[in-house]
Amino acid sequence: MSDPPTQPFRLRPEYLSAAEMAFYHVLHELVKNHYVIAPKVPLQELFSVTRPNENVQQFSKLNRKSVDFLLLYRDSLQPAFGIELDYPQQTKAREVDEFMDGLFKSASLPFIHVTVEQTYDPQAIWRRMREAIKQAQHTDPLDRMGDYSPICPRCGITMVLRFYREGALKGQKYYGCLNFPACTAVVPVSGD
Numbered sequence: 001m002s003d004p005p006t007q008p009f010r011l012r013p014e015y016l017s018a019a020e021m022a023f024y025h026v027l028h029e030l031v032k033n034h035y036v037i038a039p040k041v042p043l044q045e046l047f048s049v050t051r052p053n054e055n056v057q058q059f060s061k062l063n064r065k066s067v068d069f070l071l072l073y074r075d076s077l078q079p080a081f082g083i084e085l086d087y088p089q090q091t092k093a094r095e096v097d098e099f100m101d102g103l104f105k106s107a108s109l110p111f112i113h114v115t116v117e118q119t120y121d122p123q124a125i126w127r128r129m130r131e132a133i134k135q136a137q138h139t140d141p142l143d144r145m146g147d148y149s150p151i152c153p154r155c156g157i158t159m160v161l162r163f164y165r166e167g168a169l170k171g172q173k174y175y176g177c178l179n180f181p182a183c184t185a186v187v188p189v190s191g192d
């Protein structure tokens with residue numbers, strides 16, 4: 001009898017990096033009465049893609065990426081808040097940031113980026129979190145207008161409500177694509 005073939009799997013030496021651990025401890029102290037922290041949650045556990053066969057690109061984007069820290073409500077364990085750690089040296093593709101920002105926004109889940117530092121000011125982080133929660137609540141009723149949001153005519157994914165920030169239409173609402181700026185499709189908001 002020969003030994004069974006060796007599996008090629010090994011436990012990685014560290015699950016969280018030193019920087020992630022340091023931030024985790026600060027975050028835990030800050031939110032432990034409200035939230036449970038789930039580190040490194042794959043986005044595909046959090047979001048789904050409509051018609052994945054047609055939306056291969058979006059599906060693979062979702063597939064590859066995780067959010068650094070997902071806060072879950074302590075009692076229901078429902079997703080409540082996303083936090084992404086940014087490394088100052090790292091030149092992460094702006095496109096990835098915008099994809100994630102749009103993703104959380106479309107789900108009315110508050111989401112912030114925190115830059116890795118030697119020490120953190122918990123009060124400052126807490127203020128930013130409350131601000132993000134307020135903003136998400138603020139956009140929520142708009143996003144839920146009749147529970148309707150159109151599908152992007154080019155990409156086939158759900159669009160999100162946005163405001164024109166400048167120009168003649170400044171302040172007016174429109175539906176924009178989650179893939180902006182790669183996709184600039186716009187659907188007007190009717191019955192406003």
Ligand SMILES: [Zn+2]
Pocket residue numbers: 152153154155156177178179183184185
């Ligand atoms: Zn599109």
